[in-house]
Amino acid sequence: EVQLVESGGGLVQPGGSLRLSCAASGFTFSSYSMNWVRQAPGKGLEWVSYISSSSSTIYYADSVKGRFTISRDNAKNSLYLQMNSLRDEDTAVYYCARVPDTAHIDYWGQGTLVTVSS
Amino acid sequence: EIVMTQSPATLSVSPGERATLSCRASQSVSSNLAWYQQKPGQAPRLLIYGASTRATGIPARFSGSGSGTEFTLTISSLQSEDFAVYYCQQYNNWPPTWTFGQGTKVEIK
Numbered sequence A: 001e002v003q004l005v006e007s008g009g010g011l012v013q014p015g016g017s018l019r020l021s022c023a024a025s026g027f028t029f030s031s032y033s034m035n036w037v038r039q040a041p042g043k044g045l046e047w048v049s050y051i052s053s054s055s056s057t058i059y060y061a062d063s064v065k066g067r068f069t070i071s072r073d074n075a076k077n078s079l080y081l082q083m084n085s086l087r088d089e090d091t092a093v094y095y096c097a098r099v100p101d102t103a104h105i106d107y108w109g110q111g112t113l114v115t116v117s118s
Numbered sequence B: 001e002i003v004m005t006q007s008p009a010t011l012s013v014s015p016g017e018r019a020t021l022s023c024r025a026s027q028s029v030s031s032n033l034a035w036y037q038q039k040p041g042q043a044p045r046l047l048i049y050g051a052s053t054r055a056t057g058i059p060a061r062f063s064g065s066g067s068g069t070e071f072t073l074t075i076s077s078l079q080s081e082d083f084a085v086y087y088c089q090q091y092n093n094w095p096p097t098w099t100f101g102q103g104t105k106v107e108i109k
Helices: none
Strands: A003-007 A010-012 A018-025 A033-039 A045-051 A058-060 A068-073 A078-083 A092-099 A112-116 B004-007 B010-013 B019-025 B033-038 B045-049 B062-067 B070-075 B085-092 B097-100 B104-108
Touching (some): A003 A092, A018 A112, A045 A068, A045 B097, B004 B085, B045 B062
Antiparallel strands (some): A018 A078, A033 A092, A045 A058, A068 A078, A092 A112, B004 B019, B033 B045
């Protein structure tokens, strides 16, 4: 069974940093690209970042470019999102998601809540 | 930037009735279109990808159609567990982005 478990969320002040992690199991993690997708409270879904299976290709949404860094450790079956210079508008549930063919997402984690507030 | 527009924002349907949800892209996305279902407090679940292919385990009452800029998700006979928010999503090669529609809430009439 495919499982994606996010961790690392919490309350942080504007301008602060946070590192999210996603532990993957039930599939060959090193064979799949991954996305981070977020959802602000009561709002819709927003793609944040993409990383290919070998980390050779990385993309970011304009809203986070230069502030967030995606990475992965295939030996540890883990995905990461380093978030710096956090803003109020970054408050959201952050989902780790598997991307089977660069076109859609087939599995999602349960999400971790990031709250940016003073 | 490709914008995805879903309609209606809210759809009130009685159990057993048919529901038709629309998604329009501001420019052609070919068949790079997926549909997701999200219930309160839960992560989204993949229903349809490639515009018309049902994901594993998705009941046959869910069907997708369309290509280019106009897409439709049809639920042939609504069950109680189908009341949820539905999102369409496109993938664009360049600039590489995954864009979601704003969602359609299917509620009990």
